[in-house]
Amino acid sequence: MHIRQVTGGLVAALAVTFSLMSGQATAAPAPAQDTAVAARVVTYDASGSAEFRSAVDRGAAIWNESVNAVELVPSAAGQRANIRVLADDGWPRAQTTSLGNGTVWIGRQAVIEGHNTIRISSHELGHILGLPDIKPGPCTSLMSGSTAGTSCTNAYPNAAEKSAVEGYFGGALTRKSGDAPLNTLIVD
DSSP states (O other): OOEEEEOOHHHHHHHHHHHHHTTOOOOOOOOOOOEEEEOEEEEEEEEEOGGGHHHHHHHHHHHHHHOSSEEEEEOOTTOOOSEEEEEESSOOEEEEEETTEEEEEEEHHHHHTTOOHHHHHHHHHHHHTTOOOOOSOOTTOGGGGGGGOTTOOOOSOOHHHHHHHHHHHHSSSOOOTTSOOTTEEEEO
16 A cells, blocks of 8 residues: 655754754754555456456556555455446446546457557546546557557556646645546547
């Protein structure tokens, strides 16, 4: 699980500075106890993703490597998941019900056309994490989706995409009108 650390180092540094300014050398107080803010856990069920299961797991792992405020974990057997991932013969798409909740379809049509399965998975999970499509866009933008072309295999979010997800789940940002709409089917 990703943990965000908040330390009391600044308090200790200020105490030393003020004590030195007063002419007396004193020991600095012990740093404040570290407090941890846990990432929001979002579960996913990829049991219906057929031949794309490993791509879905890798897409989730990429998000876990890229952000700290949310962690995607497979749901336990019998557990209701936040995200349901399915395979079908259509085009990839995501339906968000609320931030961190919804359904993803890994459509075979895009795979047949030559699009990378891990990029598709990571992109569609990005919608569930609150990101809109950015089309047309370069390969460096995960949310550019299919407009980056079939040669694009980049499955990692760029700095702006990471920052937006951190803000949504960490509380620093509020949703804006350009964000992925909630309770909407997004067909890439």
